[in-house]
Amino acid sequence: MNIKDLFVKKKRYATIPSERAKQEVPEGLMTKCPSCRTIMYTKELKKNLLVCASCGHHHRMNAYERIASLFDEGSFKEYDQGITSENPLNFPTYEQKLEDIRKKTGLNEGIVTGEGTINEGPAVVAVMDPRFIMGSMGSAIGEKITRAVEEAVKKKYPFILFSASGGARMQEGVLSLMQMAKTSAALEKLSREGLLFISIMTHPTTGGVSASFASLGDYNFAExxxxxGFAGRRIIEQTIRQELPENFQTAEFLLEHGQLDRVIHRSELKETLANIIDMHQV
Known part of the structure; x- marks a missing residue:
């Protein structure tokens, strides 16, 4: 053997997985945490309420996943499934966008409302779903929230709302903005009846939603x-000509500055809600 062969390493080439090899791994089997980059089995992540076991990052939950995680099995009854958005301003491509997102998500609108029991305590709930045009608030969402609040008043049940929204829906213009007043007025009626309203803000809660019903709870919680927040960081910095703190507009920042009552880990949420409902039973 030539002595040079002892010092020359053989080149190693990376192997490119074949299309067949790629197909053998089922889609959705694994999930990568966007925070710590840990790769985990999706099934295990769901068992852990979509919270990363490595870093505690709270992955987004859709409306039905959240309802299943909180309400007693078989107790949930959905309201107003037939209420859907239309196109009152004849906004271009809006109707097609709605049709496409309904097929993709299986939802008629960006919120699910209904009633059920949490550890046998009855409650009316509204859960926004960020998959539906980023949970943006249109006329149908305002109507469904208002009807759910009215049902809570009628039955003397506490009302729980999970917000997850980019704000008002631009395709419905001023009609979308009107939902801020409409829902707030319904919640004022709930308050006058001495009934409980718990608001839980999830990622993200911004714009007209954060400036109206999401901030009106007797208890304001967040994940x-x-x-x-209302406006984006860049807009605020340009307006006030100051650099904002790194954690600005996070749940922890708002808690520190008195705008939230508590930041609650998802694993503790059901027990917390059940205790509050029990404490306020009329």
Missing amino acids: PKALI
């Missing part, structure tokens, strides 16, 4: 590191 860890949820983005909560």
Whole structure:
């Protein structure tokens, strides 16, 4: 053997997985945490309420996943499934966008409302779903929230709302903005009846939603590191000509400055809600 062969390493070439090899891994089997980059089995992540076991990052929950995680099995009854958005301003491509997102998500609108029991305590709930045009608030969402609040008043049940929204829906213009007043007026009626309203802000809760019903709870809670605010960081910095803190508009920042009552880990949420409902039973 030539002595040079002892010092020359053979080149190693990276192997490119074949299309067949790629197809053998089922889509959705694994999930990568966007925070710590840990790769985990999706099934295990769901068992852990979509919270990363490595860093505690709260992945987004859709409306039905959240309802299933909180309400007693078989107790939930949905309201107003037939209420859907239309196109009152004849906004271009809006109707097609709605049709496409309904097929993709299986939802008629960006919120699910209904009633059920949490550890046998009855409650009316509204859960926004960020998959539906980023949970943006249109006329149908305002109507469904208002009807759910009215049902809570009628039955003397507490009302729980999970917000997850980019704000008002631009395709409905001023009609979308009117939902801020409409829902707030319904919640004022709930308050006058001496009934409980619990608001839980999830990632993200912004714009007209954060400036109206999401901030009107008797208890205002949030999930860890949820983005909560009205205008975006860049707009605020340009307006006030100051650099904002790194954690600005996070749930923890708002808690520190008195705008939230508590930041609650998802694993503790059901027990917390059940205790509050029990404490306020009329």
